[in-house]
Amino acid sequence: MSAFAQSSVTLYGQFDAGVYSLKDVKATTLKSGTVYGDGATFSNILGFKGTEDIGGGLKAGFDFQTDVQTNNGGSNHNGMFRRQANGNIAGNFGEVKLGLTTNPIIATNSALMPTGANGNSVSTTTSSAMGYSDFYTKNAVTYTSPAFYGVTAQIQRGMSNNIESSSAGSVSAYSLAYVNGPLEVRYAAQDRKAAASTVLSASNAKLSGTNLTIAAPDVNKESSVFGVKYTVGAWSAAVARMESNKAADALVATAKTIKQTGNQAGVAYTTGAWTLGGTLTKSQDSKLTVLQA
Numbered sequence: 630m631s632a633f634a635q636s637s638v639t640l641y642g643q644f645d646a647g648v649y650s651l652k653d654v655k656a657t658t659l660k661s662g663t664v665y666g667d668g669a670t671f672s673n674i675l676g677f678k679g680t681e682d683i684g685g686g687l688k689a690g691f692d693f694q695t696d697v698q699t700n701n702g703g704s705n706h707n708g709m710f711r712r713q714a715n716g717n718i719a720g721n722f723g724e725v726k727l728g729l730t731t732n733p734i735i736a737t738n739s740a741l742m743p744t745g746a747n748g749n750s751v752s753t754t755t756s757s758a759m760g761y762s763d764f765y766t767k768n769a770v771t772y773t774s775p776a777f778y779g780v781t782a783q784i785q786r787g788m789s790n791n792i793e794s795s796s797a798g799s800v801s802a803y804s805l806a807y808v809n810g811p812l813e814v815r816y817a818a819q820d821r822k823a824a825a826s827t828v829l830s831a832s833n834a835k836l837s838g839t840n841l842t843i844a845a846p847d848v849n850k851e852s853s854v855f856g857v858k859y860t861v862g863a864w865s866a867a868v869a870r871m872e873s874n875k876a877a878d879a880l881v882a883t884a885k886t887i888k889q890t891g892n893q894a895g896v897a898y899t900t901g902a903w904t905l906g907g908t909l910t911k912s913q914d915s916k917l918t919v920l921q922a
């Protein structure tokens with residue numbers, strides 16, 4: 630009697646492009662204009678992923694995902710497969726993934742918002758504005774547990790790859806998700822360490838005295854997101870609370886932790902192939918309103 634492993638490879642992606650009319654662009658001398666937009670709502674991506682049954686209740690897989698820039702045919706300067714570049718093994722114990730993959734905070738925020746998904750403009754803008762998380766974790770080991778009474782946990786460690794420091798540039802993150810019918814409760818947090826510090830001379834810093842250590846733009850950062858989502862028929866609604874605590878980009882001796890909080894609410898209605906909805910995000914003195922179809 631012979632047994633054969635079963636394998637499959639999937640080619641996937643999404644496309645978003647359009648022509649946009651801009652008005653009252655105060656950051657430039659051009660007050661209005663018509664431009665071509667590449668990935669305004671969702672990022673343009675192309676991916677390859679596969680799985681193979683290796684026996685004993687185990688499956689091995691991989692996922693590679695790249696950007697597709699429709700305006701010039703190029704890719705992102707941060708790397709061809711900057712979105713996903715990982716292999717995994719899964720079984721009754723859960724899944725262990727090795728390689729670059731999505732940060733649990735981003736995945737949690739995306740799952741909470743009814744109109745959201747990884748690569749959605751709401752998640753992208755919120756993450757950039759609050760600086761609460763990088764979209765992807767490099768050098769990552771990620772474990773995702775099986776669901777236990779509706780609870781799924783994920784633990785992620787992004788290695789520093791610094792032979793002189795095991796913490797510099799590292800990321801420790803986790804998420805918890807409780808899903809019971811129409812109710813979802815999700816929480817995620819991370820502790821991200823600065824990759825390095827920069828030493829500037831007193832003359833370069835235009836300050837008197839001895840050399841001073843300046844915190845690099847890449848600073849220590851602790852972040853979290855918590856939210857609840859509820860679905861009734863074709864309707865779904867959610868609220869989320871985000872928090873980011875990071876060191877100021879200033880002299881280490883006088884640096885203070887900057888705390889930034891944000892609140893987010895979203896609602897969506899699904900009919901056939903259409904999802905109609907909106908998201909409101911408020912953080913400090915900023916507000917972002919997005920309507921999507």
